[in-house]
Amino acid sequence: MNDSPMPSPLLAVEALSVHLRTDAGLARILDDVSLTVPPGRTVGVVGESGCGKTTLMRAILGILPRSAFVPRGAIRFEGRDILADRAASARGRIGFVPQDPYLSLNPVFRAGDQILEIMRRHAPGTRRDHRAKLIELFRAVQLPDPEAALEKYPHQFSGGQRQRLLIAAALSCDPALVVADEPTTALDVTTQREILALLRRLAAERGLSLLFVTHDFGVLAALCDSVTVLYAGRVAESGPTRAVLDDPRHPYTRLLLACHPDRASDLTGIPGTVPAATAQPAGCRFHPRCPIARADCANAPPPLLSLPGGRSIACPHHADALPEPALA
Amino acid sequence: MPDPILAARGLVVELGGRRRLFRSIPAVRAVDGVDLAVAPGETFGIVGESGCGKTTLARTLLGLQREAAGEILLEGRVVSGQEPVAARRMRAAVQYVHQDPGAALDPWWRVGRTLAEGLAIHGVTDRAEQEARIAETLAAVGLDAAMAARYPHELSGGQQRRIGLARILLLRPKVVILDEPTAGLDLSVQAAVLRLLRDLRARFGLTYFFISHDLSVVRRVCDRVAVMYLGRIVEEGSAEALFREPRHPYTRALLAAAPRLDGQAAGPSLPGDPPSLRAVPSGCRFHPRCAMAVPLCAAQDPASEAAAPDHIVACHRWRDVPTEHRDAA
Numbered sequence: 039m040n041d042s043p044m045p046s047p048l049l050a051v052e053a054l055s056v057h058l059r060t061d062a063g064l065a066r067i068l069d070d071v072s073l074t075v076p077p078g079r080t081v082g083v084v085g086e087s088g089c090g091k092t093t094l095m096r097a098i099l100g101i102l103p104r105s106a107f108v109p110r111g112a113i114r115f116e117g118r119d120i121l122a123d124r125a126a127s128a129r130g131r132i133g134f135v136p137q138d139p140y141l142s143l144n145p146v147f148r149a150g151d152q153i154l155e156i157m158r159r160h161a162p163g164t165r166r167d168h169r170a171k172l173i174e175l176f177r178a179v180q181l182p183d184p185e186a187a188l189e190k191y192p193h194q195f196s197g198g199q200r201q202r203l204l205i206a207a208a209l210s211c212d213p214a215l216v217v218a219d220e221p222t223t224a225l226d227v228t229t230q231r232e233i234l235a236l237l238r239r240l241a242a243e244r245g246l247s248l249l250f251v252t253h254d255f256g257v258l259a260a261l262c263d264s265v266t267v268l269y270a271g272r273v274a275e276s277g278p279t280r281a282v283l284d285d286p287r288h289p290y291t292r293l294l295l296a297c298h299p300d301r302a303s304d305l306t307g308i309p310g311t312v313p314a315a316t317a318q319p320a321g322c323r324f325h326p327r328c329p330i331a332r333a334d335c336a337n338a339p340p341p342l343l344s345l346p347g348g349r350s351i352a353c354p355h356h357a358d359a360l361p362e363p364a365l366a
Numbered sequence: 367m368p369d370p371i372l373a374a375r376g377l378v379v380e381l382g383g384r385r386r387l388f389r390s391i392p393a394v395r396a397v398d399g400v401d402l403a404v405a406p407g408e409t410f411g412i413v414g415e416s417g418c419g420k421t422t423l424a425r426t427l428l429g430l431q432r433e434a435a436g437e438i439l440l441e442g443r444v445v446s447g448q449e450p451v452a453a454r455r456m457r458a459a460v461q462y463v464h465q466d467p468g469a470a471l472d473p474w475w476r477v478g479r480t481l482a483e484g485l486a487i488h489g490v491t492d493r494a495e496q497e498a499r500i501a502e503t504l505a506a507v508g509l510d511a512a513m514a515a516r517y518p519h520e521l522s523g524g525q526q527r528r529i530g531l532a533r534i535l536l537l538r539p540k541v542v543i544l545d546e547p548t549a550g551l552d553l554s555v556q557a558a559v560l561r562l563l564r565d566l567r568a569r570f571g572l573t574y575f576f577i578s579h580d581l582s583v584v585r586r587v588c589d590r591v592a593v594m595y596l597g598r599i600v601e602e603g604s605a606e607a608l609f610r611e612p613r614h615p616y617t618r619a620l621l622a623a624a625p626r627l628d629g630q631a632a633g634p635s636l637p638g639d640p641p642s643l644r645a646v647p648s649g650c651r652f653h654p655r656c657a658m659a660v661p662l663c664a665a666q667d668p669a670s671e672a673a674a675p676d677h678i679v680a681c682h683r684w685r686d687v688p689t690e691h692r693d694a695a
């Protein structure tokens with residue numbers, strides 16, 4: 039996983055910062071975020087809303103809003119810096135599955151035509167090749183009656199089927215990496231489970247890497263080899279999924295997991311809220327909410343410490359016990 | 367069980383039927399013969415895939431939607447069979463918290479004005495009394511009184527849920543229908559909201575009708591749980607028994623589908639989407655998706671039976687459903 043020496047990562051986000059000018063001042067949405075996705079692996083990104091997950095995905099896909107800029111850092115895909123070198127833009131080689139299957143397809147065009155249009159722009163071959171391939175993909179994502187599906191409009195598919203369509207779209211240009219932004223959040227658990235199984239199978243069959251954004255630790259546990267926990271635009275903790283879920287170390291991860299209804303011995307929550315990107319606290323961004331914060335925590339951002347087993351923790355005090363009431 | 371505070375018998379609700387000049391659009395039965403009994407002070411959970419009729423059931427209990435057949439009893443009194451205005455008036459003790467409480471607030475009004483308006487509609491028009499009750503209720507839901515001066519868009523998701531609760535608490539309800547009260551909330555906010563709900567229930571002696579698709583949450587907070595499938599309740603029991611020993615194949619599939627923190631897949635998955643209300647399958651309406659279906663299932667609708675005291679299941683083959691113990695997560 040993170041510490042496995044070879045093979046070199048397919049995707050490497052290196053000390054990335056993404057800032058944005060707003061009326062309320064400079065929004066520091068991401069700072070110093072690093073993560074790697076090795077070939078054939080599934081990597082999760084978790085964190086509460088507003089911590090920068092979608093912005094990270096957009097940076098990787100090269101679709102940041104115009105007002106955003108990257109003061110520091112790099113994103114390497116297949117060894118090339120795709121932020122610096124626009125020509126090396128990874129369009130097509132990175133597929134994208136969006137969060138809401140209802141909002142992501144234009145209702146007035148046939149779903150098949152919308153995907154064929156993407157293929158026309160980014161995949162080699164004739165329209166006839168594309169059609170044949172899309173039917174093949176519809177079969178792979180288990181859409182009933184693939185030939186007929188090509189002629190249907192988005193509203194003629196159920197929510198789960200639409201998500202299958204969008205997965206087919208994400209695969210249409212033979213990507214090496216698929217990025218998915220909370221793709222099962224809008225679905226029932228039964229459908230969610232089917233979609234997760236489909237993603238797992240497709241990734242294994244095609245040797246795909248997956249970068250999977252979620253706020254659901256159960257989904258993370260079901261799908262991801264390793265995980266990066268974001269808080270307020272910075273990495274709090276990263277490591278193999280099981281290790282992080284079974285033995286969270288960063289105070290934020292520990293408190294957040296203690297909020298899970300399967301785990302909490304009593305429901306507490308975490309006092310305070312995620313700060314606005316325009317008002318990031320100095321030092322450790324979690325310090326105003328951290329029950330074990332010390333005076334030095336507000337001085338400088340804590341560096342990511344490497345621990346055995348491929349884990350990294352951005353907290354020098356991670357070995358300290360949390361006070362009982364916080365986890366009671 | 368003590369006398370129920372809220373009960374329904376043989377409740378049927380039809381939606382969308384229209385008679386036009388040249389053709390008529392047939393109605394669908396979104397709720398199709400539901401019996402239920404909610405005990406005072408309990409949290410009664412309703413689970414099921416989207417479209418199975420949870421919100422329609424809630425709207426009907428509330429009096430916003432008229433039933434086509436059956437009875438609703440509130441504190442032992444029949445309150446059904448009324449025109450909408452009368453139905454709502456008789457059920458003032460039942461209040462509803464919308465799934466998206468932000469959407470239920472007027473964006474151009476300060477929160478305090480919306481709250482005062484709700485009081486005025488219910489006959490509390492004295493300014494001083496309004497203000498006192500609003501301040502008291504905001505405190506009860508853990509918000510500062512200054513929050514009354516805010517506009518809805520200035521509130522976080524968690525604050526909007528709290529305002530949504532304050533709004534109905536002002537009306538001193540006995541039964542509160544919570545429709546997906548934690549949908550879209552982050553874990554930490556969800557935990558705080560669930561804790562608040564528990565505290566309010568104890569403090570104001572409330573009864574909750576708790577609609578949710580999050581089984582971890584339901585398991586955590588509900589005393590009793592009913593599982594709905596295509597307008598029917600297919601299983602009902604104490605949360606403890608239902609999660610420990612689910613009897614209906616659908617309940618088992620639903621529980622197995624829920625993602626678990628320990629990463630273990632708990633059982634076979636459930637293929638396909640729920641069928642449409644416009645084409646309800648014959649016999650047991652779950653049979654096209656049921657791994658245990660036998661020919662009888664397509665021919666005959668299973669009756670509800672008591673699988674244990676206080677545990678009801680509607681399945682021809684409930685005795686054959688394997689009963690293994692699911693570990694507490």
Ligand SMILES: Nc1ncnc2c1ncn2[C@@H]1O[C@H](COP(=O)(O)OP(=O)(O)O)[C@@H](O)[C@H]1O
Nearest residue numbers: 060067086087088089090091092093103314315
């Ligand atoms: N275009 C934008 N303009 C201003 N603020 C933005 C914009 N996009 C994102 N943000 C802010 O950046 C932070 C992170 O947002 P986002 O990446 O969407 O997080 P997540 O996906 O984890 O919820 C939030 O505080 C959000 O308000």
Ligand SMILES: Nc1ncnc2c1ncn2[C@@H]1O[C@H](COP(=O)(O)OP(=O)(O)O)[C@@H](O)[C@H]1O
Nearest residue numbers: 381382394396416417418419420421422423643
């Ligand atoms: N006005 C209507 N006309 C016809 N069908 C409707 C109407 N409103 C809702 N329905 C259908 O009734 C069923 C139950 O909906 P709902 O009660 O909202 O389910 P849930 O809350 O469980 O998701 C759904 O299949 C929905 O499509």
Ligand code: SF4
Nearest residue numbers: 322325328331335353
């Ligand atoms: S660095 Fe300090 S404030 Fe930040 S998580 Fe660690 S102890 Fe808490």
Ligand code: SF4
Nearest residue numbers: 650653656663681682
């Ligand atoms: S009655 Fe038959 S089809 Fe219905 S749930 Fe039971 S076994 Fe399955």
Ligand SMILES: [Mg+2]
Nearest residue numbers: 091092093219
């Ligand atoms: Mg997002």
Ligand SMILES: [Mg+2]
Nearest residue numbers: 420421422545
């Ligand atoms: Mg609903």
